[in-house]
Amino acid sequence: MLLLTVLMGSAGAQAQPAAGQADCLVDRAGQPDDATVVWSGACQDGFAQGSGYLQWSRNGRESGRYEGRLVRGQMDGAGAWQAEDGAVYQGGFQQGVWQGRGIHVDKDGNKLRAMYVAGQPSGDVEQLMALGDRYQGAFAGGKRNGQGSIDYARGGSYTGGWKDDLFEGQGTIRYPNGRQYAGVFHGGLPAGSAPLAPAENHALVSRDSGSKGATAISRTGSGSPAPFDAPYGALSVEQQRTLKGYYRILLDADEPPYPAHGPGELVRAVQDLAGVTGSRGELHVEVQLDAAGTPIAALVRRAPDKELGERIAQLMMLVKYKPALCAGAPCAMSYALKLRI
16 A cells, blocks of 8 residues: 555646655646545556555545556546545546446545546436435536426426526426426526526524524515515515526426414524534425325435424424415425524
């Protein structure tokens, strides 16, 4: 097992030998100049060669790992790479870059199965998002481009054209209740629709130190925040459109599921529970609703701790909800509560 200084900048770059290890060079693979690497395999003609594993370190901390085959110090053939942030790629390599069939899972758990060309996914892919959405279709420039279909975890699907991850051209939305909308889309919406204002799909919740149980609640992002203690029907058209933006298949005449009296009571209950447990961080819990708005099941996507997540899931099963409205009829969809506590 050899400890080397990583000195090759890119595929084909000239290498400088590390002191005492001039006969076994390894491609830097994007690592900084001061990174070191351990190679478990053989060396040949001045380069790491054959099967084995590489482990990069920087400042005493692992910064990357590879297991597979090296050819003249570069990843080549079948192998598996793990980045410092936890992202993983498993598949083909050629001269140090991803090439051929492979699967990439990013740090957030989003998975992309594709044919990689010069390090980039190309052609038809299968994409499974961490939140459960599943896409199959064309991919270019790191985004959905071309023809493809997606099934949304919150309910419904879309098949048709895409441009930069948005619906584009001829396409069809299929709702959970069996109804559908077919037409021409532009920028993710039916052609001629007003664009949606960008919004952050989180609420920031903090305790007001002035009085016990009081809350200071704000929604980050552009535009006016939706009041938490108002039912969906009392919100402005713009506020309703912002909330519908979280459900990619819902059009102007559609409605998302929503707590019958607004999410204020639920948010305050979450805040109180977090105050008891002392938990801080991101919370994301979804409740699956039937076409009548009745809770069927709850799923904890993310929580500061397991106990808080489970208690919030139980609480959300007791809330009364307005069902989603899809193409003029009630439909089954999930309601998501996303908070930064």
